[in-house]
Amino acid sequence: MVGLVRLLGIRFLTWLNSLGRATVLWANAMWWLPRWEGVRLIVTQIYYVGFLSLVIIVLSAFSIGAVLALQFYTQLARFGAEDAVGVGLALVVLRELGPVVTALLFAGRAGSALTAEIGLMKTTEQLSSMEMMGVDPLKRIIAPRIWAGLISVPILTAIFNTVAIYGGVVVGVNWLGADPGGFWSGMQEGVEIYEDLVKGMIKSAVFALLVTWVAVFQGYDAPPTAEGMSLATTRTVVISSVLILATDFLMTLVFYGDF
Amino acid sequence: MQASEHLIEIRDLSFRRGDRVIFDGADFDIPRGRITAIMGPSGTGKTTLLKIIGGQVKPDAGQVYVEGQDICSMNRDELFAFRRNLGMMFQSSALFTDLSVYENVAFPMRVHTNLSEELIRDLVMMKLNAVGLRGARDLAPSQLSGGMARRVALARAIALDPDLIMYDEPFTGQDPIAMGVLVGLIKELNSALNITSLLVSHDIHETVSIADQIFVIADGKVIGAGTPEELRAAPTPMVRQFMHGEPDGPVPFHYPADDIEFDVLGEAG
Numbered sequence: 235m236v237g238l239v240r241l242l243g244i245r246f247l248t249w250l251n252s253l254g255r256a257t258v259l260w261a262n263a264m265w266w267l268p269r270w271e272g273v274r275l276i277v278t279q280i281y282y283v284g285f286l287s288l289v290i291i292v293l294s295a296f297s298i299g300a301v302l303a304l305q306f307y308t309q310l311a312r313f314g315a316e317d318a319v320g321v322g323l324a325l326v327v328l329r330e331l332g333p334v335v336t337a338l339l340f341a342g343r344a345g346s347a348l349t350a351e352i353g354l355m356k357t358t359e360q361l362s363s364m365e366m367m368g369v370d371p372l373k374r375i376i377a378p379r380i381w382a383g384l385i386s387v388p389i390l391t392a393i394f395n396t397v398a399i400y401g402g403v404v405v406g407v408n409w410l411g412a413d414p415g416g417f418w419s420g421m422q423e424g425v426e427i428y429e430d431l432v433k434g435m436i437k438s439a440v441f442a443l444l445v446t447w448v449a450v451f452q453g454y455d456a457p458p459t460a461e462g463m464s465l466a467t468t469r470t471v472v473i474s475s476v477l478i479l480a481t482d483f484l485m486t487l488v489f490y491g492d493f
Numbered sequence: 494m495q496a497s498e499h500l501i502e503i504r505d506l507s508f509r510r511g512d513r514v515i516f517d518g519a520d521f522d523i524p525r526g527r528i529t530a531i532m533g534p535s536g537t538g539k540t541t542l543l544k545i546i547g548g549q550v551k552p553d554a555g556q557v558y559v560e561g562q563d564i565c566s567m568n569r570d571e572l573f574a575f576r577r578n579l580g581m582m583f584q585s586s587a588l589f590t591d592l593s594v595y596e597n598v599a600f601p602m603r604v605h606t607n608l609s610e611e612l613i614r615d616l617v618m619m620k621l622n623a624v625g626l627r628g629a630r631d632l633a634p635s636q637l638s639g640g641m642a643r644r645v646a647l648a649r650a651i652a653l654d655p656d657l658i659m660y661d662e663p664f665t666g667q668d669p670i671a672m673g674v675l676v677g678l679i680k681e682l683n684s685a686l687n688i689t690s691l692l693v694s695h696d697i698h699e700t701v702s703i704a705d706q707i708f709v710i711a712d713g714k715v716i717g718a719g720t721p722e723e724l725r726a727a728p729t730p731m732v733r734q735f736m737h738g739e740p741d742g743p744v745p746f747h748y749p750a751d752d753i754e755f756d757v758l759g760e761a762g
Contacts, residue, residue, distance in 0.1 A: 262569075358585060358587060358590070359583045359584075359585050359587035360587050360588075360589055360590070362549065362583070362587065363581065363583050363587035363646075364589075365547075365549060365573075365576070366547050366549070366576055366579065366580075366581040367576065367577075367581075367600070367601050367604070367649075368573045368574065368575070368576035368577040368579075368601075368604075368605065369573070369600075369601075369604050369605075370569075370573055374604075
């Protein structure tokens with residue numbers, strides 16, 4: 235019993251310790267406004283984390299939109315409510331699936347890559363040598379990557395939303411034959427800018443913050459060994475995914491909860 | 494301020510990592526404009542000493558003065574400003590793998606100066622020429638041999654003409670030719686640029702051939718200091734063991750362990 239309490243205590247303190255170090259890392263990196271030089275670095279990183287994630291985002295968005303339309307259509311057609319496919323699809327995508335799936339894909343595609351890159355830079359003493367040159371790696375390496383993530387994820391989410399709805403149109407309207415007029419007007423009536431679109435984008439910004447934070451910290455904090463690296467990349471994906479899903483529930487509760 | 498004879502003065506340095514004592518009241522005076530070597534068996538904290546001087550590691554106690562400034566009391570910004578006067582060549586070379594040889598050497602200039610592109614180009618060519626790798630400017634770090642990578646790292650370390658350059662195990666793992674080249678370069682750069690060179694190594698032959706002054710450290714203390722000749726004739730057995738490369742002596746061959754009878758024969762023994 236004492237052993238169990240002690241184990242829990244140690245676990246908790248280790249966790250608290252990492253959280254503290256992660257916060258200091260983030261604060262030190264972001265306590266700095268990007269200058270011209272920084273903008274160039276951020277744009278380069280947006281290419282790596284954002285642009286290179288486009289393929290997986292677009293493909294996933296299209297299939298998710300298509301699957302949703304298919305499921306909605308078969309269920310709604312039983313009540314002759316095929317017109318509601320549009321609004322149902324749009325609400326599910328804008329409020330939940332767009333931000334959540336984009337963030338999950340981003341964590342798997344870009345977050346793990348960030349962790350591995352930063353971890354290897356640390357292992358090969360590149361970060362250390364940069365420090366010795368009088369260049370702060372937090373500002374030069376970490377900060378541009380965090381900014382790039384913060385900028386990319388909401389844009390990727392917007393792209394995901396668009397493509398997913400287009401996928402729904404292809405399946406629901408073009409293939410299964412829902413009435414395009416009803417499809418679009420239902421969507422137009424049912425979707426509100428602030429309530430659905432903006433709140434979804436707020437979610438995606440929060441996810442972006444969480445994923446990039448976890449990814450750069452895991453890389454920066456990884457022990458310089460092969461096991462350390464593999465553990466860190468795995469952790470990035472696992473921790474970010476859990477955080478995304480948990481905070482999504484919380485935010486949905488706050489945004490749409492009825493109390 | 495009057496420039497003192499010593500660029501670096503370290504007083505009463507103590508540092509421990511976990512339970513292990515790395516330094517226990519060590520003093521160093523590193524003379525200006527000369528080549529000073531810190532020698533000692535592996536794991537005695539030679540690299541740690543360089544990291545302490547560079548401000549990457551904070552000692553538990555003691556003062557570290559470089560140019561009369563106390564490194565330990567600097568804040569983050571002051572440290573980064575201070576390091577611009579410092580070049581370091583890492584054991585792993587630590588080149589930026591996403592940049593070409595040219596860009597690696599240009600990196601410190603681009604970050605710390607507002608020089609025009611042409612001027613940077615000329616400077617990079619001069620630095621690369623000094624290490625004999627002007628022709629390798631377009632190669633990626635992954636295309637370099639270990640010796641070439643270290644020479645590029647050296648060119649990068651002198652990019653901003655620092656006052657102090659630190660070498661972490663520059664000879665380890667090099668073939669004889671590369672070793673000879675590096676020995677020549679370190680000596681040449683030291684006299685040509687009038688830099689203070691601090692070199693950490695356990696390759697006795699090469700180090701003795703270039704160092705003006707040597708510190709031998711063991712068990713967290715300086716156990717011998719002086720010119721190479723003085724140390725060769727050193728009276729203390731530990732320094733002699735090290736300088737002559739004897740496998741056993743005051744520095745034991747065996748890692749501390751129980752009696753071998755106990756380990757081999759077990760409880761029955």
